[in-house]
Amino acid sequence: MPDQHAAVQPPSPAPGPQRTEFYGRLKGQSLTPLWEVLKGLVPPEPRPTPLPHIWHYDTLRPYLLEAASLVTAEEAERRVLVLENPAFAGKSRATATLYAGIQIVLDGEVAPAHRHTASALRFVLESSGGFTAVGGERTTMRVGDFVITPSWAWHDHGNASGQPIMWMDILDLPMVNFFEGGFSEHHNDQTQSIGRPEGDALARYGAGLLPLDGTGPFGKTSPIFSYPFDRTRAALATVAAAGSADPHWGTTLRYSNPSDGGWAMPTISSWMTHVGAGTSTKAVRSTDGMVVAVAEGRGTVRVGDKRMSFGPRDVFVLPNWTPRSFEAESDCFLFCSSDRVAQEKLGLWREERLQA
Amino acid sequence: MPDQHAAVQPPSPAPGPQRTEFYGRLKGQSLTPLWEVLKGLVPPEPRPTPLPHIWHYDTLRPYLLEAASLVTAEEAERRVLVLENPAFAGKSRATATLYAGIQIVLDGEVAPAHRHTASALRFVLESSGGFTAVGGERTTMRVGDFVITPSWAWHDHGNASGQPIMWMDILDLPMVNFFEGGFSEHHNDQTQSIGRPEGDALARYGAGLLPLDGTGPFGKTSPIFSYPFDRTRAALATVAAAGSADPHWGTTLRYSNPSDGGWAMPTISSWMTHVGAGTSTKAVRSTDGMVVAVAEGRGTVRVGDKRMSFGPRDVFVLPNWTPRSFEAESDCFLFCSSDRVAQEKLGLWREERLQA
């Protein structure tokens, strides 16, 4: 993002014996000469670490089933295959700031109740039922549903559907761990007690209405903890039919917190983008790296110099500050997630819309 | 609301010839001795002007039809019978701060496009169709729907349903006129042009989702300009079934602005209260006077020393700072409206929950 003021960065001070000797003495005092490290600390523009990557569901699914045959849900606490960006080997990161994984719960299994500072979202990839319990209410997880487990809320997952259920998890664990602010606890019981009927939260907060006092139970997180896909899809299809697609962002609606109009979660932004069959979007880049799960449709994503073909239930990573665009073969509904909300709060988020 | 500090109000200074002569001279200077008027200006607690009053729909309906036979919609611009509180004769006020009326549009008629600073809401009492157009979108008005025409938004009403349509209007006209801040304009055309399909606003803002930029077209007013009754009723019934009724407020959800979680309108609060068949609420009073339309159910409202029986489509006024309670014969769904949001913003709103 250069402008008329941009100038050539000055060279660093040349080393020399006197300086080198001085730097050595500094080290013993827990001091470092800034000019030796300045360029690495303050780059002219973001240099994304993550690599573009796609995990095809056809490949993932057998690994999940094999994992389920080797380790029980209880043993694993959460039986998840972490989607680890090739650039972050050993670090359990999909992007610079987000953890992503695919979880499987077999019929009859329970992922036991715990809670943690980290916020989590689930995007359901395969399900004949199965549920998540949050804050005393269970929600059935259907394909395409967006389910939140807010920071520090007890949650457990179960499945009595007769079939395995699989979903994508995204957590802000790298953020929480960067700030070194994470707590966690295990519940004394496998499952939390249920105090409200299914659908209560959606009725109370998700119908254009709110309780008189306006506040929900989850602090900065949306009190609607389950956004059903059928409703999201219908809304997006209606808006798309009105013909108001953005050239760069397609037709996009973000999951929102009805208590304040902000993003649904305090650290992770989520939205769904529709790209109509046979259409494409123009390239755009933004400072937030994204994890995308394909809710419906087939197409191609261009990200930097790479092209990746995708189909239903595939998951892919689009690195920060790397131009991206979509070409849709069939009508695509793309679930997208990034740290945009955190960057916006901290004053970091930028986008650049390209003409190509 | 006396407390331990409350003391007897001191007597005013006694008049006398010297003082009286002085007061006379003051008058010529556009000056008034405060101590002569202080008690009227600063009462110990609110002295409500409005009277409790009920308009039964069975009585109203023939008058509306007669009005429709005597005056055309175009002639009247808005063919409305104003619900004038008996305490505000000639002032077109239902409460101290709200205007209310019942509007009728016959099949084939148009209430022509205009706009004004005043905000309006409609609550539909009888309809086989009919529509309101706001901001380039038409919405069909069905019984029980809550429809907003935001401040300074063009709006027109029409009806091609084959039957008359009747609804309640509530406007903040007394407020706007108190502040002497009102503007209005007539559109050059009878009806505004329509640029978006019906349902667009509800899809875009009312499904737990928002556009990326978060803002709607109506400034401080909810971008959802039509809240369908079927959805409101279902949500309220679900919450009521969960058994979380408030002793004083029953089961109540307020119409909210998804952009900020506040009330749907900047000057008028609206909510729906459910009182279950055979139950009653405890008395409560608040500084806002209310206009209530019965969406469903039969029962009795006690307000101060008065009891009023109500049935479907009846409209009644509950004065400010007067204890009120409901007894429901059948399941009641009560649409309520007041200036609470304005009072909250100005720091005036108070309630007192009584034990009776």
Added chain:
Amino acid sequence: MPDQHAAVQPPSPAPGPQRTEFYGRLKGQSLTPLWEVLKGLVPPEPRPTPLPHIWHYDTLRPYLLEAASLVTAEEAERRVLVLENPAFAGKSRATATLYAGIQIVLDGEVAPAHRHTASALRFVLESSGGFTAVGGERTTMRVGDFVITPSWAWHDHGNASGQPIMWMDILDLPMVNFFEGGFSEHHNDQTQSIGRPEGDALARYGAGLLPLDGTGPFGKTSPIFSYPFDRTRAALATVAAAGSADPHWGTTLRYSNPSDGGWAMPTISSWMTHVGAGTSTKAVRSTDGMVVAVAEGRGTVRVGDKRMSFGPRDVFVLPNWTPRSFEAESDCFLFCSSDRVAQEKLGLWREERLQA
């Protein structure tokens, strides 16, 4: 504020015997035909009720002293001459929504402690000392100081300076009474007990710093309850010297609430305007009517077709939606007050900048 859509307002339905008979029957049902009153209710633009008016301090002062000789402060509770707009005779209003008056407290007197829903501000016109106590802290009232008594805060005034003190009061009483939401109480003691040293609030909230928890004791009202004139004047003079005067508003800074950056009070806006000697401002009108007290300087204000010359300590009213402009003979510092903050919250405020 007409635009291309503005059209001729249609005529009202002509009366006739059948209609007149009908209207008569409606009256018995507490119903009114809207079309008979519509034009009065919804004007095309504001029709200001208040008249421009100026009270010269030279005239006011002797009346205040005479009042003080006729009625004691205790007797009067508040010994104030109300500045009653000639258009609001008998209504204790300076503008449509604001009460204004001039209060005098003699040496040795006390204006006893009370509290009320209405918010008050004081602008000190003449003082050798004297104090207001609010929330357990006393503040000395010096000429030009802006002092707030927040809604429902105990307050009393005293004077041990050896000289009378006189100040302008502005209250939102017409607003509170329009909403019929006012409460008041008398303290059991003449003066409240003092728990904090003078200057505590200014140190705690007024030095670019805030307590960790950020909140002050007065809800929506600024925790800085006394804004000293010396500081305000110095800041305004510095900004004026930087040469950034607005053509219509001169150099203007508003009194702000450090807790949220909003106006200092929830119902009354206050600001100070500097107009440099020999300069003038262009005409502007806004929907809020103003009360102006001259802190320093001499000049002329044009308001509509009227011109009023002013000098130090004079007080004048500028009606809503009436073009106004200032011509300064000497450097003018003008303390201004209106209901702008209330209008902004309710979505009513507008201004129009004229070229003249």
Added chain:
Amino acid sequence: MPDQHAAVQPPSPAPGPQRTEFYGRLKGQSLTPLWEVLKGLVPPEPRPTPLPHIWHYDTLRPYLLEAASLVTAEEAERRVLVLENPAFAGKSRATATLYAGIQIVLDGEVAPAHRHTASALRFVLESSGGFTAVGGERTTMRVGDFVITPSWAWHDHGNASGQPIMWMDILDLPMVNFFEGGFSEHHNDQTQSIGRPEGDALARYGAGLLPLDGTGPFGKTSPIFSYPFDRTRAALATVAAAGSADPHWGTTLRYSNPSDGGWAMPTISSWMTHVGAGTSTKAVRSTDGMVVAVAEGRGTVRVGDKRMSFGPRDVFVLPNWTPRSFEAESDCFLFCSSDRVAQEKLGLWREERLQA
């Protein structure tokens, strides 16, 4: 922060040949079994990485002067010795999320104009003058002043005082780099052009007043970019004298943004704490690690098991989630800085007040 629900964390699934073989195959697919890494990712409570550390000014100063003799300000762009936490060797971090350093500018030198996404604060340790220019205004840097260079604002430093100037820099560089969202630019000129007189910003935004439009030039950052120590110190001393010290936090006021009442900067919290001579504070821990510069006074800080004695201009680091308390020999004024504001926005911040 255990509660009644806390239970023993379950053991991880034991490895075995079949599992190990499976994990190997996963690695080739950019997949990782969560249960192998879960405990490291989701700890029961924060495990602080930074170590407590103190840099005594008497030690630092000669190194700064030596640096100044070896490298010119222009050559270095910013001649700073980075305060590198011993636990973050090579990473230029004082805490997990903050960069800190000490900068020196000799008489006649210029640190040339540049701008960057990262926000910076300066706390002046030694000065006979010297200035920072931000947004077209210069501010003289006096000992104890808190000066902000907002994100993406051009800034340059200069010194014509005849003596070296030294200050502490704190930047959010680790945060910006964690999010991989940083940009930077060099100005074409050594120094930016100056368009406003010194003191303009403080007058405009720092005197309890704000411009009518309320917004400042720096987005989420306080428009007051220089908080003079004399004013801060006086305010804090006044509040301390009122006797309202918090047992754990002493008398503390935070630097605030007058536009919204929040912290002065969007990513870094700063405050000043007074601890009276001969008094001490109780232990408290919070999830934010701190960098503290001693503005005045001598005393001891206990942090975890370590005790560090400090005097004027010393700088020390207090790690996150480690109990800390102060004992003051003389009146201490401690400038403190952390990422608390970022943690609060993201929903991460917690504190625990201990009884010791």
